[in-house]
Amino acid sequence: MDISSLAPDVQHFLGQAAYCELGEFEALARAVATAPNLAVKEGLSAAAGRALSKHHGLINEIRRRGHEPAAEMAPFVADLDEFRRKTSGADWHELLLSCYLAGGLLDDFLIRLSDGLPRDIGPRVAQLLGEESGTDVLVHELQTAIENDLALGSRLAMWGRRLVGDTLLVARSAMPAADPADSAEARIEPVFTELIAAHTRRMDGLGLTA
Amino acid sequence: MDISSLAPDVQHFLGQAAYCELGEFEALARAVATAPNLAVKEGLSAAAGRALSKHHGLINEIRRRGHEPAAEMAPFVADLDEFRRKTSGADWHELLLSCYLAGGLLDDFLIRLSDGLPRDIGPRVAQLLGEESGTDVLVHELQTAIENDLALGSRLAMWGRRLVGDTLLVARSAMPAADPADSAEARIEPVFTELIAAHTRRMDGLGLTA
Numbered sequence: 001m002d003i004s005s006l007a008p009d010v011q012h013f014l015g016q017a018a019y020c021e022l023g024e025f026e027a028l029a030r031a032v033a034t035a036p037n038l039a040v041k042e043g044l045s046a047a048a049g050r051a052l053s054k055h056h057g058l059i060n061e062i063r064r065r066g067h068e069p070a071a072e073m074a075p076f077v078a079d080l081d082e083f084r085r086k087t088s089g090a091d092w093h094e095l096l097l098s099c100y101l102a103g104g105l106l107d108d109f110l111i112r113l114s115d116g117l118p119r120d121i122g123p124r125v126a127q128l129l130g131e132e133s134g135t136d137v138l139v140h141e142l143q144t145a146i147e148n149d150l151a152l153g154s155r156l157a158m159w160g161r162r163l164v165g166d167t168l169l170v171a172r173s174a175m176p177a178a179d180p181a182d183s184a185e186a187r188i189e190p191v192f193t194e195l196i197a198a199h200t201r202r203m204d205g206l207g208l209t210a
Numbered sequence: 211m212d213i214s215s216l217a218p219d220v221q222h223f224l225g226q227a228a229y230c231e232l233g234e235f236e237a238l239a240r241a242v243a244t245a246p247n248l249a250v251k252e253g254l255s256a257a258a259g260r261a262l263s264k265h266h267g268l269i270n271e272i273r274r275r276g277h278e279p280a281a282e283m284a285p286f287v288a289d290l291d292e293f294r295r296k297t298s299g300a301d302w303h304e305l306l307l308s309c310y311l312a313g314g315l316l317d318d319f320l321i322r323l324s325d326g327l328p329r330d331i332g333p334r335v336a337q338l339l340g341e342e343s344g345t346d347v348l349v350h351e352l353q354t355a356i357e358n359d360l361a362l363g364s365r366l367a368m369w370g371r372r373l374v375g376d377t378l379l380v381a382r383s384a385m386p387a388a389d390p391a392d393s394a395e396a397r398i399e400p401v402f403t404e405l406i407a408a409h410t411r412r413m414d415g416l417g418l419t420a
Contacts, residue, residue, distance in 0.1 A: 022255060029239035029258075038280035038287065042269065045232060045262060048239075052259050059252065070248035077248065 008116050014062050015072030016080075017110045017129070021055035022073070023084045024103045031099060034092050043137030050134045051103070057128040061121065083170040087163055093145055093152060094159050097206075100138040101160055102167045105199050107133065109171045112191055139205065146207050157208040164199050168192060218326050224272050225282030226290075227320045227339070231265035232283070233294045234313045241309055244302050253347030260344045261313070267338040271331065293380040297373055303355055303362060304369050307416075310348040311370055312377045315409050317343065319381045322401055349415065356417050367418040374409050378402060 028048035035041035059069045087102055089095040107129050114126045146153040172188075203209070238258035245251035269279045297312055299305040317339050324336045356363040382398075413419070 022251070025255065026239070026243050029236070029243070033236050033239070038283055039278075041232070042279050042283075045235065045265065049259070049262050049266065052255060052262070055255065056259065068249075069252050073248055073252075 008113055010117055010121060011062075011065070011067060011072055012075075013110075013113065013117060014058055014065075014125075015069075015074075016076045017125070018055055018058035018062060018069060019073040019076045019080050020106055020110065021051050021058060023080050024099065024106070025051040025055055027084060027088070027095065027099050027103075030088075031092065031095050034095075036092070040137060040141060043134070043140075047099075047134035047137060050131065054128055054131065054133075058125070061125065079170060079173055083166060087166055089159065093142065093156060096138050096142055097156055097159055098163055100135055100142065101163050101199060101202055103133065103135070104202055105164070105167045105195055106171060108195055108198050109191075112194070142206050153208065156206075157203070160203050160206075160208050164196065168195070171195070218323055220327055220331060221272075221275070221277060221282055222285075223320075223323065223327060224268055224275075224335075225279075225284075226286045227335070228265055228268035228272060228279060229283040229286045229290050230316055230320065231261050231268060233290050234309065234316070235261040235265055237294060237298070237305065237309050237313075240298075241302065241305050244305075246302070250347065250351060253344070253350075257309075257344035257347060260341065264338055264341065264343075268335070271335065289380060289383055293376060297376055299369065303352065303366060306348050306352055307366055307369055308373055310345055310352065311373050311409060311412055313343065313345070314412055315374070315377045315405055316381060318405055318408050319401075322404070352416050363418065366416075367413070370413050370416075370418050374406065378405070381405070 025048055028044060028051055032041055032044045032048055035044055062069045062072050083102075087098040089098050111126050111129050114122045114129065116122070117125060142156070146156060172192075235258055238254060238261055242251055242254045242258055245254055272279045272282050293312075297308040299308050321336050321339045324332045324339065326332070327335060352366070356366060382402075
């Protein structure tokens with residue numbers, strides 16, 4: 001039971017992953033612009049820079065293969081824009097939680113999916129996506145806010161539970177279309193179980209019930 | 211007649227330059243989020259990354275000197291936020307022009323001002339600020355839009371003339387307070403003449419009358 005046998009198409013994978021990281025960057029940049037103080041703004045700007053650098057790393061892979069980044073990302077714009085719109089949150093803390101949880105889950109997912117890429121690119125992409133994402137500042141801000149405000153904590157717990165659903169859906173739509181004849185769904189299942197377990201650990205770390 | 215004799219205070223300079231680049235990053239990130247197509251979004255994201263990397267380079271210089279970036283930037287927040295608010299523009303093209311003209315003028319100014327910093331930091335900061343800023347995409351988008359729309363061209367020409375005033379004012383406020391006994395103003399004058407000449411060349415390059 002392994003995702004790698006699902007072998008995503010390389011261009012499909014790169015276009016989607018690149019647009020995914022660009023969306024993460026845009027969400028973090030919005031969090032920078034609306035940060036409550038300079039120290040937090042500063043920490044978030046580093047996290048935004050990490051997402052942007054993952055995006056540019058993927059863009060370089062697309063160019064190296066002789067393709068145009070914009071053309072490769074285009075098929076994923078509608079779904080991912082809709083996803084970012086739905087998960088942008090009602091306030092700064094919800095936005096922060098989205099950046100942390102959805103960003104973490106999508107990175108995990110893409111890294112897992114990259115197992116199925118050819119050997120000349122899969123491991124390099126996995127390393128790029130696995131680079132330190134600078135989200136300590138998000139965790140710290142969320143933990144502090146949750147500790148000091150019970151009502152915010154329960155609202156964010158609900159928001160986190162909603163996020164996981166939306167994020168798994170957009171991740172699922174990223175998978176290569178399953179051949180109805182094979183048991184793709186059955187092979188995907190354990191991967192999603194792993195992703196949910198990692199998500200739950202992130203929620204726990206914040207003091208939220210998943 | 212040289213700005214270097216004005217010898218800016220190092221911490222003052224670094225705090226202000228760092229917040230200046232953060233503001234440029236935020237403006238470019240907004241331009242990324244509202245870009246009309248993926249190719250432009252992609253180009254702008256690279257420019258945003260350059261501004262962010264200048265910002266982080268300056269933050270590193272502040273840390274290296276044992277200071278806290280947030281504390282060093284704090285004195286400049288009010289003026290620079292007000293400047294960014296006034297120059298954010300009424301639409302995407304105005305925002306783009308602000309990023310290009312104000313960003314260019316402020317970089318020129320800070321590089322010039324860094325002449326007065328101690329030898330162990332001035333040249334390094336000048337090199338950092340002088341790095342390629344990836345603004346070709348802004349120039350290309352603006353040129354194309356101006357060529358195809360006369361009304362937009364004359365609106366942007368007006369916007370550019372207003373920008374130079376606001377930007378010179380915020381740059382001037384960045385200068386070490388002049389000792390009334392010396393002729394600081396007279397020494398600053400030729401520097402501002404140079405900055406305006408470079409601004410005029412940028413306007414000309416876009417097909418706008420300065």
